[in-house]
Amino acid sequence: MIKELEITLPPEEINKTTCIEKEVAREIRVPLEKINTVEVLKRSIDARKQNVKFRLKVRAYTHESHIKEEYVKKNYQYVKDKDAVIIVGAGPAGIFAAMRLLELGLKPIIIDRGKDVHERKTDIALINRSHIVNPDSNYCYGEGGAGTYSDGKLYTRSTKRGDVGYVLSTFVEHGATKDILIDAHPHIGTDRLPMIMYMMRQTILEHGGEFYFESRITDFIIKNKTIKGVIDHKGTKFEGIAVILATGHSARDVYDIFFKNKLLVEAKPFAMGVRVEHPQKLIDSIQYHRPSRGEFLPAATYQLVTQVEDRGVFSFCMCPGGVIVPSATDVEQVVVNGMSNSKRNSDYANSGIVVSVELQDLAKYSEHGAKAGLIFQQEIEKAAYNAGEAGRYAPAQRLTDFVSNKASANLSKCSYNPGVIAADLNEILPKGISQRLHKAFTIFGEKMKGYYTSEANVLGVESRTSSPVKLPRDPENMQHLQVKNLYPCGEGAGYxxxxxxxxxDGINCAEKIAMTVKGV
Ligand SMILES: Cc1cc2nc3c(=O)[nH]c(=O)nc-3n(C[C@H](O)[C@H](O)[C@H](O)COP(=O)(O)OP(=O)(O)OC[C@H]3O[C@@H](n4cnc5c(N)ncnc54)[C@H](O)[C@@H]3O)c2cc1C
Incomplete structure (x- = not known):
């Protein structure tokens, strides 16, 4: 008999095969010795009640001998002499486009302004230690893109866009733990991502793909409304049958290439706010209804959303057991984000709390046309830089002081490595954002008792939640509306x-290209 069922287990039993088998035997009413294997298909935590439990979806085999299926390995082809596709940007969109092109028999040539994961580490250390941002190699730029020094949470609501399992299994193939295939909220962690990125590069190189780091694209080669390639800052030309542009949402100079060439760029809504940090112990006690999470439960997470005066206010990229990081990509900016290691074992829980910004909120910037959101972002990041003593620190305030419009005499301990300085974030953020945040924080304090506390700090600014512009593409062929064979892709394209x-999105672009040129 093969039977799929759901079981629940207390946290202390979750990693014990015998406990899982016993519970399955009890549920399906067969003696324990009749259970051959139990395969765990999904795993989640149910913390709604006092009694926190793990919930498992399992497949039980009683008589059949079961050979555990590994994830499906990909059939990468050797593509050295095949048609080349230029991929600008080695972030998740670019790298996954490249992996899929290998399967489809096309040669990826990947170009990135940043350095490889190994060398990138030095620039990351420099930001933390000396507050110096290299505009080509930082938390967002370089091999693996913003995904490398990210938190590595792998959950998405965009399941309709493609096969999430394909993405997860590709990560596993390159060194990620198999747990991500079953966890309801899969997570890799910043400590593991650089090695995985390195392994993915090896696969691409071994199959005849090419990488060019420290090569910043400054223009397109367009003939008869068709892109032929790109040019980098050293004047090197890269040509191919198509260009996938996957440069992320921070590369404002890439949008300038569009403006310079009078190519369509559209403004789009985005979100902006602060990053809030609490002691992890406090979040654990709220979420798990007990003084401490104990030995068997992971650092607790949360997700919050409310509506204040017609705008959504929501938690963004919550990092349990994580740290706040400086994710500016250029000089004269302070931008914050969060990440965590695979063990999620820091003493802090941080999350962006952001307010949606609609196009009508940018009326003051209308003279800038499609650039309005970019200019707005830039101004606020500069204000945070000024408040943080020319970027040496991130401006911060106790949560309760922020909401009461009061300067903080001192701050709670904080994970942000370059350091924080007390400043009034109400003077940095526009009123439409700060006042909505005030209301939202008190609402969140009612939803999660103890969340609204002077023990928490808010740091500014969380300005890079998504792209404020879109590079419009034909919904059918995914090419830019005005330039044939140009595939705006990933977060920077607004998709x-x-x-x-x-x-x-990278995978989908690769498939469209293969379909267009090879009919596969
Ligand atoms: C600190 C942090 C934590 C995050 N945590 C998570 C998380 O836990 N889960 C999650 O899903 N998302 C997270 N994100 C967001 C996630 O990293 C991005 O959504 C994702 O990386 C976007 O992928 P992308 O490939 O579209 O662009 P990016 O990853 O931004 O990659 C763009 C690449 O293009 C390159 N580039 C830019 N301009 C040029 C140019 N002119 N020439 C050549 N190359 C160029 C850049 O160097 C970069 O490598 C986090 C982001 C940050 C910063």
Whole structure:
């Protein structure tokens, strides 16, 4: 008999095969010795009640001998002499486009302004230690893109965009833990991602693909409304049958290439706010209804959303057991984000809390046309830079002081490595954002008792939640509306948000190209 069922287990039993088998035997009413194997298909935590449990979806085999299926390995082809596709940007969108092109028999040539994962580490250390941002190699730029020093949460709501399992199994193939295939909220962690990115590069190189790091694209080669290739800052030309442009949402200079060439760019809504940080112990006690999470439960997470005066206010990229990081991509900016290691074992829980910004909120910037959101972002990041003593620190305030419009005499301990300085974030953020955040924080304090506390700090600014512009493409062929064979892709094109959805967009672009040129 093969039977699929759901079981629940207390946290201390989750990693014990015998406990799982016993519970399955009890549920399906067969003696324990009749259970051959139990395969775990999905795993999640149910913390709605006092008694926190793990919930497992399992497939039980009683008589059949079961050979555990590995994930499906991909059939990468050797493509050295095949048609080349230029991919600008080695983030999740670009790298997954490249992996899929290998399967489809086309040669990926990947170009990135940043350095490989190994060398990138030095620039990351420099940001933390000396507050120096290299505009070509930082938390967002370089091999793996913003995905490398990200938190590595792999959940997405965009399941309709493609096969999430394909993305997860590709990560596993390159060194990620198999747990991500069953966890309801899969997570890799910043400590593991660089090695995985390195392994993916090896696969691409071994199959005849090419990489060019420290090569910043400054223009397109367009003839008869068809893109032929790109030119980098050293004047090197890269040509191919198509160009996938996957440069992320921070590369404002890439949008300038469109403006310079009078190519369509559209403004789109985005979100902006602050990053809030609490002691992880406090979040654990709220979410797990007990003084401490104990030995068997992971650092607790949360997700919050409310509506204040016609705008959504929501938590974004919550990092349990994580740290806040400086994710500016250029000089004269302070931008914050969050990440965590695979063990999620820091003493802090941080999350972006952001307010949606609609196009009508940018009326003051209307003279800038499609650039309005970019200019707005830039101004606020500069204000945060000024408040943080020319970017040496991130401006911060105790949560309760922020909401009461009061300067903080001192701050709670904080994970942000370059350091924080007390400043009034109400003077940095526009009123439409700060006042909505005030209301939202008190609402969130009612939803999660203890969340609204002076123990928490808010840091500014969380400005890069998604792209404020879209590079419009034909919904059928995914090419830019005015340029044939140019595939705007991933988060920077405005068609994805997060690692998995960007990866899926990359895969979809690769498939469109193969279909167009080879009919496969
Ligand atoms: C600190 C942090 C934590 C995050 N945590 C998570 C998380 O837990 N889960 C999640 O889903 N998402 C997370 N994200 C967001 C996620 O990283 C992005 O959504 C994702 O990386 C976008 O993928 P992309 O390939 O579209 O662009 P990117 O990853 O931004 O990659 C773009 C690449 O293009 C390159 N590039 C830019 N301009 C040029 C140019 N002119 N020439 C050549 N190359 C260029 C850049 O160097 C970069 O490598 C996090 C982001 C940050 C910064």
């Amino acid at each position: 994805a948000g997060g690692i998995v959805s960007s990866a899926l």
